[in-house]
Amino acid sequence: MNPANPPRFTPQGLIPTAEQLAIQLAQNKVVLVDANAGAAKTTTLALRIGEALARKLAPEQILALTFTPEAREVLRRRLLDIGVPQALTERVAVLTFEDFAAWMMDLVDNDHVRQCRDPRALKEYALMAVDRTAERYAGSADGLELHTHSVALSQFLDVQLGLKATMALERDVEFMGAEEAAALLEVPLTDYLTTLEYEILRLDGGAGATFRGPFDATYDLACNLDGGARLAGQFPDYRLVLCDELHDLNEASFRILDALIGKPQCFFVGAGDKDQVIHARLGASAEYLSSRFGERHPRLVRYPLTQTFRHGPHLAYAMAEFKQKPVESGLRLRTEIQQAHYASADDCAGRVLAAVRQWQADGYDIDGCAILIRDRHQSMAIENALIEADIAYRTPPMAGYLQRDEILFLRGLLAIGLRDFGAVKSELVRTAIVDALVAFSEMRFSARSMDNFKQQILKSPDLLGELFLIEDERRDIDLPGYRDVAAEGTRRAVVAAIAWLSTVDPALPAAAVLSELCERVQLVATARRIFVRPYDAGVINKSVASLLAAAAASGQSLREFWAAMNAREAFIRRKRDRKSVLIECVANAKGKEFDHVILPFLEEGEFPHPSQPKRDEENLFYVGATRARARLTLISPADPARRSAFINQLRLTRSAAAAEAALTRNERAPVAAPSRYYLHAGFADKDQVKALGAKFDIARRAWYVENGMDLSPFSLWLKK
Ligand SMILES: Nc1ncnc2c1ncn2[C@@H]1O[C@H](COP(=O)(O)OP(=O)(O)OP(=O)(O)O)[C@@H](O)[C@H]1O
Numbered sequence: 001m002n003p004a005n006p007p008r009f010t011p012q013g014l015i016p017t018a019e020q021l022a023i024q025l026a027q028n029k030v031v032l033v034d035a036n037a038g039a040a041k042t043t044t045l046a047l048r049i050g051e052a053l054a055r056k057l058a059p060e061q062i063l064a065l066t067f068t069p070e071a072r073e074v075l076r077r078r079l080l081d082i083g084v085p086q087a088l089t090e091r092v093a094v095l096t097f098e099d100f101a102a103w104m105m106d107l108v109d110n111d112h113v114r115q116c117r118d119p120r121a122l123k124e125y126a127l128m129a130v131d132r133t134a135e136r137y138a139g140s141a142d143g144l145e146l147h148t149h150s151v152a153l154s155q156f157l158d159v160q161l162g163l164k165a166t167m168a169l170e171r172d173v174e175f176m177g178a179e180e181a182a183a184l185l186e187v188p189l190t191d192y193l194t195t196l197e198y199e200i201l202r203l204d205g206g207a208g209a210t211f212r213g214p215f216d217a218t219y220d221l222a223c224n225l226d227g228g229a230r231l232a233g234q235f236p237d238y239r240l241v242l243c244d245e246l247h248d249l250n251e252a253s254f255r256i257l258d259a260l261i262g263k264p265q266c267f268f269v270g271a272g273d274k275d276q277v278i279h280a281r282l283g284a285s286a287e288y289l290s291s292r293f294g295e296r297h298p299r300l301v302r303y304p305l306t307q308t309f310r311h312g313p314h315l316a317y318a319m320a321e322f323k324q325k326p327v328e329s330g331l332r333l334r335t336e337i338q339q340a341h342y343a344s345a346d347d348c349a350g351r352v353l354a355a356v357r358q359w360q361a362d363g364y365d366i367d368g369c370a371i372l373i374r375d376r377h378q379s380m381a382i383e384n385a386l387i388e389a390d391i392a393y394r395t396p397p398m399a400g401y402l403q404r405d406e407i408l409f410l411r412g413l414l415a416i417g418l419r420d421f422g423a424v425k426s427e428l429v430r431t432a433i434v435d436a437l438v439a440f441s442e443m444r445f446s447a448r449s450m451d452n453f454k455q456q457i458l459k460s461p462d463l464l465g466e467l468f469l470i471e472d473e474r475r476d477i478d479l480p481g482y483r484d485v486a487a488e489g490t491r492r493a494v495v496a497a498i499a500w501l502s503t504v505d506p507a508l509p510a511a512a513v514l515s516e517l518c519e520r521v522q523l524v525a526t527a528r529r530i531f532v533r534p535y536d537a538g539v540i541n542k543s544v545a546s547l548l549a550a551a552a553a554s555g556q557s558l559r560e561f562w563a564a565m566n567a568r569e570a571f572i573r574r575k576r577d578r579k580s581v582l583i584e585c586v587a588n589a590k591g592k593e594f595d596h597v598i599l600p601f602l603e604e605g606e607f608p609h610p611s612q613p614k615r616d617e618e619n620l621f622y623v624g625a626t627r628a629r630a631r632l633t634l635i636s637p638a639d640p641a642r643r644s645a646f647i648n649q650l651r652l653t654r655s656a657a658a659a660e661a662a663l664t665r666n667e668r669a670p671v672a673a674p675s676r677y678y679l680h681a682g683f684a685d686k687d688q689v690k691a692l693g694a695k696f697d698i699a700r701r702a703w704y705v706e707n708g709m710d711l712s713p714f715s716l717w718l719k720k
Pocket residue numbers: 014015016017020035036037038039040041042043044078309310591
């Protein structure tokens with residue numbers, strides 16, 4: 001520490017490490033913090049804010065940005081945790097990018113911009129954009145594939161989001177044809193043209209936004225700043241801007257940050273971990289951390305945060321090996337890394353179950369246990385094993401295996417064939433089944449008639465089969481060549497398959513009936529057509545394969561299997577209030593932490609996924625493994641040749657030896673004494689404690705005594 005520049009802010013409850021202190025005191029115009037997972041980025045940014053407040057910066061001149069509302073709440077909480085009083089914390093602008101952008105856009109918006117948080121409302125607009133695209137380009141653009149089912153609309157909404165996040169729509173394509181522009185931007189032509197129409201609708205042809213979906217405010221502000229930087233002039237006078245989770249930065253949010261940092265009086269501190277960049281599809285890229293900031297601000301200074309507070313040295317050192325970077329842990333915690341091996345998918349599920357049971361047997365709460373899967377198709381065997389063992393589990397809403405689109409589709413067919421849709425109890429699942437039937441049969445509907453049908457179905461589930469009778473209704477406008485011949489074939493195949501299914505004896509083995517059903521509805525070919533990304537289509541094949549395997553393993557008849565499937569769903573719903581194990585996709589676990597993390601299916605072909613960039617897969621594994629606090633269980637094939645290469649990359653033998661030594665070191669390290677003792681002295685006591693030698697901490701609004709002074713005169717006010 002520089003004696004000429006001692007810290008003025010002393011946090012409550014922790015003693016900053018030398019690395020944290022360096023960041024707290026940094027006075028450079030642009031500071032980038034290269035942080036490891038769990039290395040207290042958020043706390044450190046809060047320390048920097050505390051220091052600014054202690055140096056009498058007005059709280060209104062501080063802006064702290066996050067990417068998610070959850071991260072925003074954590075940062076607010078951390079400010080309070082480290083002792084910034086509530087009244088001061090409330091005056092600091094801690095906002096998501098989207099909050100900040102919406103606030104700024106409000107200065108130029110028309111009245112009544114509709115905020116669409118509900119994806120259903122966005123789908124309405126997406127449908128209107130599809131119609132406009134059909135009207136405008138149906139005759140002129142080759143390769144136009146306009147679909148209006150829910151899967152196509154979701155994919156379209158994803159693509160338009162990606163185009164905005166990367167600011168690709170702002171690229172100069174003026175002299176290019178649409179095909180060429182779409183190829184340059186690496187998106188399907190149909191989605192590109194539909195995005196253009198969607199934006200015309202949304203921005204009322206340039207008059208101003210009429211509605212905004214998620215991320216649109218950020219995008220609109222980034223566009224505004226680009227087009228002459230009109231709003232930058234109206235930004236509040238921020239002297240300190242901070243940003244958490246910089247690894248989620250994309251081009252649109254980068255441009256907003258850049259405009260903020262561009263103000264001469266503004267200082268910036270951002271923290272991120274380039275190894276946690278996993279949202280490449282939303283335009284997140286390690287480039288911002290590694291080079292873009294540097295290009296814009298050649299004098300930026302980097303500070304490391306290597307020490308993790310989440311787990312002990314065993315996991316810290318394994319991750320250091322994995323990522324070939326320094327990771328340290330000062331905790332006296334033996335984070336265990338356990339391994340188990342399996343012969344088959346069912347066996348893998350059995351090992352997961354054993355790991356959960358061991359955790360319980362060791363006296364821990366199963367609420368703290370998370371099974372993090374690479375993809376949803378992997379959860380079938382695991383969910384079944386947990387149900388059989390009567391262990392409650394939770395998944396995010398509609399994210400269980402039985403609620404995957406392709407499984408909902410098959411469930412819908414079975415419901416019609418067996419005339420038993422009433423067996424599906426949840427209304428949410430029922431409407432999702434209708435959506436899946438429409439999507440996988442490549443049917444065409446107006447949104448209104450779909451909604452009517454769903455309403456009816458909720459009241460009389462046995463009408464489900466009628467879905468295929470109303471299909472022929474035209475959309476609101478007549479669109480010749482709107483869908484291709486293959487899609488027409490799918491619908492016919494589905495109708496024929498349903499007719500066949502209703503003649504099948506439900507006492508026949510489920511596995512045989514289901515595999516014939518998949519053939520008859522051309523499930524694989526259809527999936528390939530309706531899912532634009534080959535990756536998604538591939539996951540569907542695996543998912544259907546696991547359903548067939550489960551049916552075969554159960555030895556059940558069709559009727560029994562159908563009943564068991566619905567009973568399973570009811571089981572999960574019933575158990576929702578009990579303590580439960582979490583099943584979640586690794587990508588969605590970012591930013592969270594769990595006492596025990598179980599990573600199953602660590603095999604080549606699954607994790608890393610062969611079609612995805614190696615770096616992304618490595619980052620995903622790193623994110624998953626670093627969520628663990630006390631225990632990490634890695635489950636991989638018994639055959640070493642089939643094991644995920646990630647396991648070897650952890651160099652567990654070597655890292656464990658170093659970790660043992662570090663743990664001993666941590667256990668022997670003296671507990672550092674606090675540098676100050678804070679007093680419970682109110683306004684009425686101020687003259688008295690001041691006369692006794694206490695000092696006032698302006699950031700914490702509290703009186704304190706320096707370490708080393710005689711504390712006995714202060715015993716009345718000493719905090720425990
Ligand atoms: N110097 C310190 N000494 C002890 N504990 C600390 C210290 N700094 C932070 N912590 C604790 O570490 C925990 C994690 O901190 P924080 O929430 O800031 O991490 P994070 O930013 O969420 O981590 P990640 O890097 O994964 O985003 C908190 O409980 C915090 O109190």
